[in-house]
Amino acid sequence: MYKALRESTPVFRSPQAVVLSRLADIEMALKRTELFSSNMDAVDLGNIRPMIPLQIDPPEHAKYRRILDPLFTPREMARREPGVTELVNQMIDRFADRGECDFHEEFAVPLPCTVFLQLLGLPLEDLEQFLEWKDHIIRPEGDSGFDRRHETGAPTAQQIYDYFDRAIDDHITSPRDDVLSAMIAATIEGQPLSREELLDICFLFLIAGLDTVTDSLDCFFVYLARHPEHRRQLVEQPEILPSAIEELLRWETPVPGVARVAMQDTEVGGCPISKGERVSPLxxxxxxxxxEFADPDRVDFTRNPxxxxxxxxxPHRCLGSHLARMELRVALREFHRRIPDYEIKPGTQLMYTAALRSVESLPLVFGVA
Known part of the structure; x- marks a missing residue:
């Protein structure tokens, strides 16, 4: 589909948005925030204020990134890696002797959510509540598209604000070594973040932090289950894992597109776009x-660059990319160390979700050591 779009209508007007499928156009739309904004008109999830920093454009955007980027550096993630390794193994312990698991339900969903709760210093028993909220916002039942998103998301959004309001109070009373305490202590030009700014960052973290790693794990393990030669490569050459993850991110692209809104009348590739129209760079x-990519349809775990x-x-490039990479690396390393050989349960019909790409269920079967 990507290839067909690029070659026939690289700027394609769909009922929901103008879809961009050529790399040069996509790069331009992502960089030129004065033309294509990431503000609240681009995506409405029921939030009452812009999610920070995603829905704040430059130059304001930079001041928030200066506070948040240091909390997600590779060094910070390396410090947290042993805890994630332990968590991954605890999850594998629960099904390793069974010879089968629903990978989506038992691993891909709980792992990033538990990491998220630990990262923000929130009680692990709130996991189910977080998953419920996330699904209500990202995948509302009977989703009728962009225009009803606000009314379906608003009640859940209010519950999320209320939850984080209490969590902030708790962290102010007893600070600890976590991201929420670090944000409360941070200052911009000598001023701490306001309560609303903290809530707007937390709202984004919940939406962005829970689903995207789940999607990536699902997509990666479906691919590896179906391509045993690539899986064996990971088992026999664990040192290629970092570059294999980059290639799986490229090939699977679990977040297939993003949303922007045109800030003025413009045109891309000869196609007129009116102010206020939604644009989707794929x-x-x-x-x-x-x-950009030589032989783009070939999956090559040693692809470089x-x-x-x-x-x-x-400017809006994913704030949590180093966290995502660390989680994916630990998950793939530990899973293949302990369960090197697996396949999708015969007869399974995989159902992919719309928009963000995960599967509704992923039954894997494997030998028991």
């Missing part, structure tokens, strides 16, 4: 564009 199409756009681009 990251998945950028990641398979031969303008690999400038994929799975984490977006421009």
């Amino acid at each position: 990251l998945g199409a950028a990641n398979t564009d031969p303008a 690999n400038r994929h756009r799975a984490f977006g681009g421009g």
Whole structure:
């Protein structure tokens, strides 16, 4: 589909948005925030104020990134890696002797959510509540598209604000070594973040932090289950894991596209776009564009360079990319160390979710050591 779009209508007007599928156009749309904004008109999830920093454009955007980027550096993630390794193994312990698991339900969903709760210093018993909220916002039942998102999401959004309001009070009373305490202690030009700013960052973290790693794990393990030669490569050459993850991010692109809104009348590739229209740069199409990638349809775990756009681009490039990479690396390393050989349960019909790409269920079967 990406290839067909790029070659026939690289700027395609769908009922919901103008879809961009050529790398050069996508890069331009992601970088030129004065033309294509990431503000609240681009995506409405029921939030009452912009999610920070995603829905704040430059130059304001930079001041928030200066506070948040240091909390998600590779060094910070390395410090947290032993805890994630322990967690991954605890999850594998629960099904390793059974010879089968629902990978989605038992691993891909709980892992990033538990890491998220630990990272923000929130009680692990709130996991089910968080999953419920996330699904209500990202995948509302009977979703009728962009225009009803606010009314379906608003009641849940209010519950999320209320929850984090209490969590902030708790962290002010007893600070600890976690991201929420670090945000409360941070200052911009000598001023601490306001209560509303903290809530707007937390809202984004919940939406962005829980689902995207789940999607990536699902997509990666479906691919590896179906391509035993690539799986064996990971088992026999664990040192290629970091570059294999980059290639799987490129090839699978679990977040296939992002949303922007036109700030003025403009045109892209000869197609007029009116102020206020939604625009969707397709990251998945950028990641398979031969303008950037030699032999783009071949999955090569040693591909170098690999400038994929799975984490977006421009000023709004994913804040949590180092966290996601660390979680994926630990998950793939430990799973393949302990369960090197697995397949999708015969007869399974995989059902992919719309928009963000995960599967509703992923039954894997494997030998028991």
